[in-house]
Amino acid sequence: MSTVERIRKYGYRKWYERQLVESHLYLVTLVLALIVVVAGLELLSEPTSRFELLYDGLLVVGGGCLGWVCLRRYAQMMMVAEHVGSQAVCPACQRDGFRPVPENESGSLGRPLQFVASCRGCGTRWSIDTGA
Numbered sequence: 001m002s003t004v005e006r007i008r009k010y011g012y013r014k015w016y017e018r019q020l021v022e023s024h025l026y027l028v029t030l031v032l033a034l035i036v037v038v039a040g041l042e043l044l045s046e047p048t049s050r051f052e053l054l055y056d057g058l059l060v061v062g063g064g065c066l067g068w069v070c071l072r073r074y075a076q077m078m079m080v081a082e083h084v085g086s087q088a089v090c091p092a093c094q095r096d097g098f099r100p101v102p103e104n105e106s107g108s109l110g111r112p113l114q115f116v117a118s119c120r121g122c123g124t125r126w127s128i129d130t131g132a
């Protein structure tokens, strides 16, 4: 499901909240993966058999790969949240937040990453580019 579809489904505030919670779960997983890497490095310093050496090496490589994926996902989700959040203020009354206008009311903007937002206060409409 794309960012535009998720914002339309949950609304801006719930989408933003979910975006932050999910991205921070990736951050916690990154920290746990780093602990696995450090533990694997510690175990690698005193291998007792070839099997243990292989197992410890897999811990380091697996933890490193998991950490890399989590870091990229965390950064990407935070950048999208920041990008959309910076456009979430009504240009007319400066009220924060918006209501996504359904596609059948606003029509297609011709770009799949954009959608029309409507101010909850004054009803002004403007387009928001999700960029992802």
Ligand SMILES: [Zn+2]
Binding pocket: 090, 091, 092, 093, 094, 095, 119, 120, 121, 122, 123, 124
């Ligand atoms: Zn407004």
